Structures are given as structure tokens and as C-alpha cells.
Amino acid sequence: MRLFFYLFILVVAVCYTYMAFVDLSFLTNRGRMGPGFFPRILGVSMIAAMLLVILSDIKNRTLFSGAQDSQYQDAAVLIGLSLTFGVLLMVLGYVIAIPAYIAATLYYFNRGKHKTNAAVTVAVPVVIHFLFGTLLNAALPQGMWW
């Protein structure tokens, strides 16, 4: 997992640097700092630092640590549910997305506690609506179809 994360950062850094060199000029026509001045320095530094980190981990033999880690399962489920919640929120709005997300999360992580889960599933959307919608008069995601 560590290796994948390092590679992900490295790839993003390479893409960032590529765009900084191709799309953005280092200096303006007047010879001042251009839009690419900072990004180019940052991009190159990021690639260099990331390569050093990877080399150092290879040297210390820690690059592949945690690859067989089964602890990720619950975190991965929560991340998956949370991202699905984001999509549901965009499409269906908060009225449906919040209870659906809370019910699904509690169903998975708090098994067997049906009364507690039901109470939380009903209470949270009401509190959120009251807190954000009524008390703070803030915008709430209504979804695409409403």
C-alpha cells in the first residue's frame, strides 16, 4: 500500500511538473515572475523529494511494509460508503442521501443494535435540517432531480 501511495504522489508530481513546464511560462515578457515560476520549482522539488523518499525506503526495506495489511477492510468500507454518500447527495439530495448513508453505515458497523440504529437514522437528518437549514439558513444539497 505504501508503494502505491508513493507512486500515486510521484505520478501526480510528474503530471504537475509537466503542465508547469508546458503550459506555464517561467518569466513574463517584462522579465518578472511568470505563472510557472513557482509551480516549476515546486514540481521539480516534489519529484526529487519523492524519489529520495522511495530510495530511502528501499534502502531501509520499508517500502513494502503493510502490503498484506487486512486492517484496511473497515476503513475501505467506510471510504466507499462515504464516496457513495457524496454521489447520492449530488443526485438525490440530502433528504434521501443522509438517512440512506447513516442506515447503511450503522447496519454494517453497528450490527444487531436495530433500535439505536433506527433512532440515529431518523434523528440525524432532522437535526441537520434544523441546524443548517433553519438555524443557520445555509444552503443544503437538493439533488439534481428535485
Add this chain to the structure above:
Amino acid sequence: MEIFDNLLMGLSIAITPVNLLYLLLGAMIGMMIGAIPGFGPSAGIAILLPVTFSMDPISAVMMLAAIYYGAMYGGTITAILLNTPGDSTTVASTFDGFPLAKQGRAGPALVMQACASFTGGTVGVILITLLAPMFALVTRSFGPPEFFLLCLMGILTLVALMSGNWMLGLVSALIGFALGTVGVDLETGHQRFTFGSTELIGGIHFIPVAIGLFGIGELFHAFYSGAHKSGSGGIVEYQNEERFWPTRKDFRESKFTMPRNAILGFCIGLIPGAGATIASLMAYSLEKSLSKTPKKFGHGEMRGLTAPESANNAASSGAMVPLLTLGIPGSASTAVLLAAFIMWGLRPGPLLMAENPEFAWGLISSMYLGNMALLVISIFAIPLFVYIIKAPYRILAPLVLVVCVMGTFSVNASMIEVFIMLGAGVIGFLMKRFGFSPAAVVLALVLGPMAEESLRQTLIISRGSFDIFFLRPSSVYIMVFFVAVIFSGILLNAYRKKANIQGDPA
């Protein structure tokens, strides 16, 4: 006398019923957040930042500041009762706090930590009152070169003081700087890394990134580490019995411990990036070295609890000085506070105290009141916080996530920002997992645009020459100070490694 006049003016602003209500609310929420293991003040402020939008700016910032120092109080409750520090800043409090609880002295330990936190917080605010105007006066002569150096200093000190691999800290800071370059370049009007999205033209907003990295990232990490599987296992039962109050001996032993470590904590807190964690550990060591019975430390010595508590609260006050007078946040929590200031149209820096005295002094005055309120709350509401500690993570998690999502959306009614926040949450979790520093990302995201702008202005003034940094006395002083800070940072880091403590400055 001018200071007292200003302080009275600030008090008259802070003491209005509405402001007092928000102050108390912030203090309560801060304590609750601090009491939840893993949630530090930065996560608390970031999560609740959007909730303050409809408020008056002074009330909002008073409430957020109260959350900040309230969380410092709350973090110790878990340290004493669960042997689990609420945040890295309260690690040192577990050394003697938990043994005291095991001896049946949880009540006296909780009261004494409240008194120590109060002393630290109050001494810290007194020192802010005395020093902040002087700092502001000195920094008024600062120009773009000095601000560029200060931005650089803030972030590099954090990296230098980072526990573990400093290279990972550097990468984290570079990621934050890179995120700060998204949007329109102010000099040329050229769009950078926007991919044609109109929502990214204004840049990546700080709030979703901070909420994601601190709030959501912590949540995912708690599930990774299995915190959701345990209930309230291991808690030492707090009993509201007659031995609740500390003895005279407890107070007598700690009468010098609290003020001296408050001063130490404040001085450490002034250094950008140093933070309350180091302050509390240094205070513990100092107290142990001054004690005639050092062997008692680690086995339930009251001074071993009051020293770090006093220091970490004073350090959180100390970190406010560079924020208020320079506009440079020294920690992740003060970076989130800076975002709140900017959101309300206030520009912390040398001119803040001159241009917005009612705000600056209102905030400082509110900190006196907040510390008093926290002393009372933390003594009499301990059973409530114990109840919160017992709430299982698996139920809290979806609630916190929903509040984070709705809060982020309410800022600009933007779903893109919700997805940025969720993405930042996943990245924050992996960063924490692999030893990167989310705090450095956030700090660099705030300081990056400021650094770029001030460097640009500097090079315009100097017509492209970098010699300007060596020709201006203020710049040279800052560089000398910077070298001294880095050097002391290396020493402090070595000290932390010796004490075998992990954790970023909060």
C-alpha cells in the same frame, strides 16, 4: 496604560450576552472534541468552521478560539481516564495522569489538570496582552521580503520539527504549496491547473482541504486502527465521591509548577511549528529534573500532570502571537483559525491591532473569560465528558462525516468542494498512515499563495535581484532567527526522539 484601556474595550465587546453564549458554546464543544481520542483542536475548528457562517465575525472567531483552547482542556480527560491522549499534546499527561486515576485519585487529577490548564491558559493570555502589541509594533516595518521569509520559516520549521521522516514532511509541504498554485495567477491572469473548471478558477479553498485532512482523515484512520470496534473498554471509573477534590498538599506542591511551566510553554509556543506537544514534554522533563523526588514521576506524581498541562495550554496561547501580529500561523490549528479570520474579511498581521482593535482585543479579552469558563466547565461537567468518551466511534463516525459534508457544502453550495473534501479525507488518512504530515499540507496551502505574492513583490522592488534579502536589516535578523530556530528545532526534535513521542504540532 494603553494596554489596559484596550483590554477594557475588548472586555466590553466580549462580555455581551450573545458573545458570552458563543464563547461558552465554543468552550463546551472544544472540550467535547478534545475528549474524543484522535480529534485535536485543528479537526474541531475545521469541522465547525462552516457552522459559524451566519454569525457576527467577532462572535464566530471568539467561538472558534474557544474551541481551540477548549480542546486543549478536553484532551486530558481521556489521558487520565483511558490512558489514551485525546491529542499528541496530552501525551505527557498520561505519564502521571493515568497512574493517579488507577490509585483512585481520578477526581483530584481531573480537578488539578483543570487548574493547571487554567493557569497555563491565563498566564498565556496575560503574556499575549503584554507582548502582542510590541510584536505588532516591531513588525510594522516589515515589507514583502520579510513576509516571504516568515512564510518560509513557518513551514520549514514545522518540517524540521516533524517527528519521524522529515523528507515526508517536506513532500507534504510541497503538496500544500502545489495546491495553493491552482487557480488564476494574479500577476498575469493566466489560469493554472484548473482543467477548464470554473469552480477551480478561484483556487482550491482551504476549508474543504482542512476539513478533509483533519476531520475525515482522522475518522478513516480511527477505523483503520480499529477504534470503532472497542466501546469504552479500559476506562477508569470516575466516581463523584467525597475524595473528588484535591488535597491542600496537591495545591501546595504545584504552586510553582504551574506558573513556571506556563511561561516555558508560552515561549515554546511562540516558535512557529514547535507546538504544544514539545512544550508539554519539556515541561515534564523540567519538573522532573527540579524535583527532589524524581522517582515518583511516572507513578502518580501530581506535578507530573500539572506541569505538562500548564505548558500545553500556555503554548496554545503563545501560538496566537505570530498569528495575530504577523498573520503567520505556527501550527495546523492556528492555520485553520487564520482561514476563519480571512473568511470574515480580517487580515491578521502587523496592522490588525491598529486597524481592527475591537476585533483583536475582543478576542484576547474573550480568552480570559474563556479560560475562566473552562475551569468551571471542566470541573463540574466532567461526568458529561466521561459519557461522551463512552460513545462508540462506530456511531459517532457517520454523524461527524455528515456534519463535515453539510458544513463544506454550505460554504459555497458547491458539490465539487464536497468531493475535494472527501478526496482530502482519503489522502489525509493515507498520509497519516504512512508518516506524512497533513498539518504541513494545510499550513503550506495557507502560506503558499502568501509566499508567492510576497516573493513576486520582493523581486519587483529589487528588480529581480535576490540580494535584497541580505541588504535589509529586518530580513537579515529574520534569517538569523530562522537559523537559530532550525538549530533549536533539531535539538528539540532530538529531545522528542529521546522521549520517544510521535505527533505533529497541533
